[in-house]
Amino acid sequence: MDRTPEIDVLVVGAGFGGLFLLHRLRGLGLSTVVVETGSDVGGTWYWNRYPGARCDIESLEYSFSFDEELQQEWHWSERYAAQPEILDYARHVADRFDLRRDIRFDTRVTGAVWDDTVERWQVATDAGGWSARFVVMATGTLSAPNAPDFPGLDSFAGRVLHTARWPDDVDLTGRRVAVVGTGSTAIQAIPLIAEVADELYVLQRTATYSVPARNGPLDPAVEAAVKADYAGLRARDRQMPGGFGSRFGWNDASAVATDPAERDAELERRWRIGGFAFLGAFADVILDPAANELVADFVRRKIRATVHDPATAELLCPTQPIACKRMCLDTGYYETFNRPNVHLVDVSGAGIERITPGGVVVAGVEYAVDTIVLATGFDALTGAVMRVDLVGRDGRSIRDAWSAGPVNLLGLAVPDFPNLFVLTGPGSPSVLTNMIVSIEEHVEWIAEALVHLRDHACSVIEATAEAADAWVDHVNLVASFTLYPSCNSWYLGANVAGKPRVFMPLPGFPAYVERCRDVARSGYEGFRLS
Numbered sequence: 001m002d003r004t005p006e007i008d009v010l011v012v013g014a015g016f017g018g019l020f021l022l023h024r025l026r027g028l029g030l031s032t033v034v035v036e037t038g039s040d041v042g043g044t045w046y047w048n049r050y051p052g053a054r055c056d057i058e059s060l061e062y063s064f065s066f067d068e069e070l071q072q073e074w075h076w077s078e079r080y081a082a083q084p085e086i087l088d089y090a091r092h093v094a095d096r097f098d099l100r101r102d103i104r105f106d107t108r109v110t111g112a113v114w115d116d117t118v119e120r121w122q123v124a125t126d127a128g129g130w131s132a133r134f135v136v137m138a139t140g141t142l143s144a145p146n147a148p149d150f151p152g153l154d155s156f157a158g159r160v161l162h163t164a165r166w167p168d169d170v171d172l173t174g175r176r177v178a179v180v181g182t183g184s185t186a187i188q189a190i191p192l193i194a195e196v197a198d199e200l201y202v203l204q205r206t207a208t209y210s211v212p213a214r215n216g217p218l219d220p221a222v223e224a225a226v227k228a229d230y231a232g233l234r235a236r237d238r239q240m241p242g243g244f245g246s247r248f249g250w251n252d253a254s255a256v257a258t259d260p261a262e263r264d265a266e267l268e269r270r271w272r273i274g275g276f277a278f279l280g281a282f283a284d285v286i287l288d289p290a291a292n293e294l295v296a297d298f299v300r301r302k303i304r305a306t307v308h309d310p311a312t313a314e315l316l317c318p319t320q321p322i323a324c325k326r327m328c329l330d331t332g333y334y335e336t337f338n339r340p341n342v343h344l345v346d347v348s349g350a351g352i353e354r355i356t357p358g359g360v361v362v363a364g365v366e367y368a369v370d371t372i373v374l375a376t377g378f379d380a381l382t383g384a385v386m387r388v389d390l391v392g393r394d395g396r397s398i399r400d401a402w403s404a405g406p407v408n409l410l411g412l413a414v415p416d417f418p419n420l421f422v423l424t425g426p427g428s429p430s431v432l433t434n435m436i437v438s439i440e441e442h443v444e445w446i447a448e449a450l451v452h453l454r455d456h457a458c459s460v461i462e463a464t465a466e467a468a469d470a471w472v473d474h475v476n477l478v479a480s481f482t483l484y485p486s487c488n489s490w491y492l493g494a495n496v497a498g499k500p501r502v503f504m505p506l507p508g509f510p511a512y513v514e515r516c517r518d519v520a521r522s523g524y525e526g527f528r529l530s
């Protein structure tokens, strides 16, 4: 009979987190296997192949910083990289560091059970098991698709596509398409679908704020300047609230206290730069409702000036605070509504009533379509972790442990789940930052913790329940000083029916990084090492 292979670390997921973990842990002499459902590396950039998929953090920043040669040799073609190029980059990283030999593709981790007697995780997959001392969930924050179960969806005679599982054979030329959703994904896809579809119905439940990305070929002068001091840029970025954007700076002034003409000039300047630089215009945007409204109103004025039909423009104007739901970046999103084949449908009332074989019914009106695109997002932050059947100490399942919302310490470790780490999970800044920066910080922290255990002849590390409870309180307290919890966002779990409403990411980068380092320096305060 085959014995279950014994390894030091099993990593779930071969996205950017899993790739860097494998590289780092291998360097420490730890036997590491990465298990990946997809057929290749890349994680979110492997799955999200919808038209227009592109990162909204600039390519020079949305890339690894851990290896100077890697960052010098790689050339990005555009200011914001498109999905195929980011996937190429992930493949390049995998090949350059010879990572593929320890990645099992086309394999899904179905569950893992902690065995206290041998202090190991028994990990089950659909292709055999492993016995691992440590498990790291590098499963991504926006990777478990959210697909609402609209009445009648099964009866639809046309094609239903989810943006996060986009097949390669889709051609929407001449189609009659309904896009459900107006988040970051939809906002990228809609202008491109509109160019080829016969008719496009955009089914909007909540209008979102979008700022022009101002994408284009990467300016060689910018690339050269960044590469002349890449380490400097990375260090300055790590002092920014989101771990990126230091090239355009963060204005410490208050929007409320600034003279109106000056305020508009600063907003206009940043609108022209494009991207998230816009939110750095004033320090109080996400803290003070009055400041937020001034900035939100600037965007609404831009929408009204862009969209010709006043009723459509009004419907596109969001009413919730700006950045409370994640702000979007676009290329020609609002302009798309000036096309005769694009129709905005308000589903904010009773929602999508039902799907028929030939279309979508909203408020009693049937819109005849042959393709439905669900740009309906993700069961964010907790979804991918909770879809794995994790069973910790004394038979405690993660679904029980997190039934009222995620409980963990530093967003990294869960009480009763010894030797298990969650990469960029809830309770850490994760989705409020440049994800690659947060991934690098967490990988380095986990690697250092494993070295500490080895150096101190310890085999088990586990967050205490008291420390985790205090951490959850801390996350809630910090969030309560901001406007983030004030609208129905996926940050709060509000987009998934039945999900507990808890603000999940921690607003507080880069202070969080210092906190993690302090915990390590203190000999892992809040953790039990044995």
Ligand code: NAP
Pocket: 054, 055, 056, 057, 142, 148, 180, 181, 182, 183, 184, 185, 186, 188, 203, 204, 205, 206, 326, 347, 351, 352, 375, 376, 377, 378, 431, 488, 490, 495
């Ligand atoms: P999302 O922001 O959650 O947007 C989903 C959209 O679907 C929302 O407009 C939502 O409306 C709508 N929706 C969901 N369920 C619905 C229902 N039952 N009926 C009608 N409408 C429904 O998802 P996403 O656009 O995929 O983006 C998720 C996150 O991924 C982003 O915020 C961003 O962090 C990341 N992302 C990044 C990029 C990038 O880097 N450029 C691109 C794509 C995604 P409500 O707002 O009313 O819930």
